Amino acid sequence: MAKAPTPPPAAAEAPAPAPKRSKKLLILLIAGVVVVALLAAAVVGLLLMKKSQSADADAEEAPAVATVDLNKPPTFVPMDPFVVNLAPAEGERYLQVVMALRVADAKTGENLKAFMPEIRHQINLLLSSKLPSELSTMEGREALAEEIVRRTNGVLGTPPAKTGDGKSAAPAGPIQAVLFNSFIIQ
Secondary structure, three states, X not given: OOOOOOOOHHHHHOOOOOOHHHHHHHHHHXXXXXXXXXXXXXXHHHHHHHHHHHHHXXXXXXXXXXXXXXXXXXXXXXXXXXXXXXXXXXOOOEEEEEEEEEEOOHHHHHHHHHHHHHHHHHHHHHHHOOOXXXXXXXXXXXXXXXXXXXXXXXXXXXOOEEOOOOOEEOOOOXXXXXXXXXXXXO
């Protein structure tokens, strides 16, 4: 019996050599992916730097906010209402104000009772010297509150501090702030 010749196995199993063109395409594809990844990383880095710079700028622009110790809440001393005639230069007008004083602690609030007649006198003098136009703006009312703080601390023996421009600054005395509950000009 004659056997049929069999083809050589090496020729059937050997893979065909890859064309050189696919290697170049693979290298270009990998290089393109690397370039895109580097560009994406650069954009993300720039955005993060810009965000941190704007956050720093916002932090610099925002005024420092005093933290409140909730274990020791502030003490407020309510005052009786004030009704005064305003300075007559702009016509006959009067002012009705209800306010409270924020003080350092409860003990200071209790001690204010002894000084209340003199404190009320100083506030009455100050209020009656104002013109309606001076008190009609928010800035005017804030300036009035600061002046009341200076005068009431002066009554309590705390001298007003001087600023660099020679003007009086609010002292760090027992009266910390004046809060207006009602402010009516008629």
